[in-house]
Amino acid sequence: MPDGSAPLKPRTLRDAAGLVEAGLVPPEAAPGLERLSATYAIAITPVVRALIDPADPADPIARQYVPDIAELETLPEERSDPTSDAPFTPVKGVVHRYPDRALLKPLLACPVYCRFCFRREVVGPDGGLLSEAELEAALDWFAATPTVREAILTGGDPLMLSPRRLRHILARLSASPHLDIIRLHSRVPVSAPGRVTAALAEALDSEKALFLCVHTNHAREFAAPALDALRRLRRAGVALLGQSVLLRGVNDSAEALEALFRAMLAAQVKPYYLHQLDRAPGTARFEVPIAEGRRILRALRGRLTGLAWPAYVLDLPGGAGKAPLGPDFATAEGADWLVEGPLDHEPHRHPARAHPSAPPRAAG
Ligand SMILES: *Cc1c(COP(=O)(O)O)cnc(C)c1O
Ligand code: SF4
16 A cells, blocks of 8 residues: 555555556456455566556566456356366375375465466465474475475465575475475566575575476566576576466467577576466466467477477366377378478378387396
């Protein structure tokens, strides 16, 4: 709320009135968005707000974070827990679906609230911080589950934790010899880069292989403050991966994805996943059909460095896992393969060998 005192420090916009004041929505939208904010959290940090051109009604940054009254309409195919976390939760804060890796969700707060979020029914500023006892129980589960080789911190956003708490979590995970990899998923480096202090980067210094998967959907998100934060993380020895969602009106063209992947690589962030949209409630305006997603990616193969190539995946509703959606370049024809050339887009026959090699005999 404005308090009348002289120059206000830029603050995170968290309600309809703030959005109107910032010129991001017209005043007549306020009552509807006020209603919406009771269901879905709103947050736009000063750094993100500075990336938005309020004069552009189709601004790709605004589209990700400025709420729309259409979100209150849930379609029959939309699910409140589209990736089915709940049935795979052995203890509070843990999701264990794959044999070798599991999620740890220490809190459900985020620096910004994305309008397409797959966990939008549960994330929010005042929800989901595990109590000390719950966090210790979750960490005990990792210590007692030797088949799990990788702990994946997600949320919410784990970089919303204090460096002290992060250091404690990483120390506890590092004490388990069966854990080889610690991975964090975060939007903080691009949306609240000021949180990536020297103390936070230092808290991520781990004897385990540590990967930070940065969530970002548009090239413009790689502005100076984000680049500085990413450089601090790199200097701390953190390996950086990138994760994006294919989003209508944000990055749904070969040009937009090329610019995004090039911006990632220039910041030494390796594109890892491009997600098909999860069908969370009220997110229909963001969906790009799979056929179109495959066409866009096909156009990029060969045109930009192979380092840029992410896996295009769908997290199957019901919890069956993340499945690659292609595009595939090879089709079987009898024993031969027809393989499309990424440069000429012509089919090339890759014939079966006349004398195929037998599988090697197991060493005895
Ligand atoms: C997405 C996810 C993972 C990580 O999957 P990767 O394919 O290794 O990135 C692990 N566990 C759960 C429950 C997930 O939803
Ligand atoms: S940062 Fe992730 S969890 Fe948080 S609102 Fe965005 S998509 Fe959802």
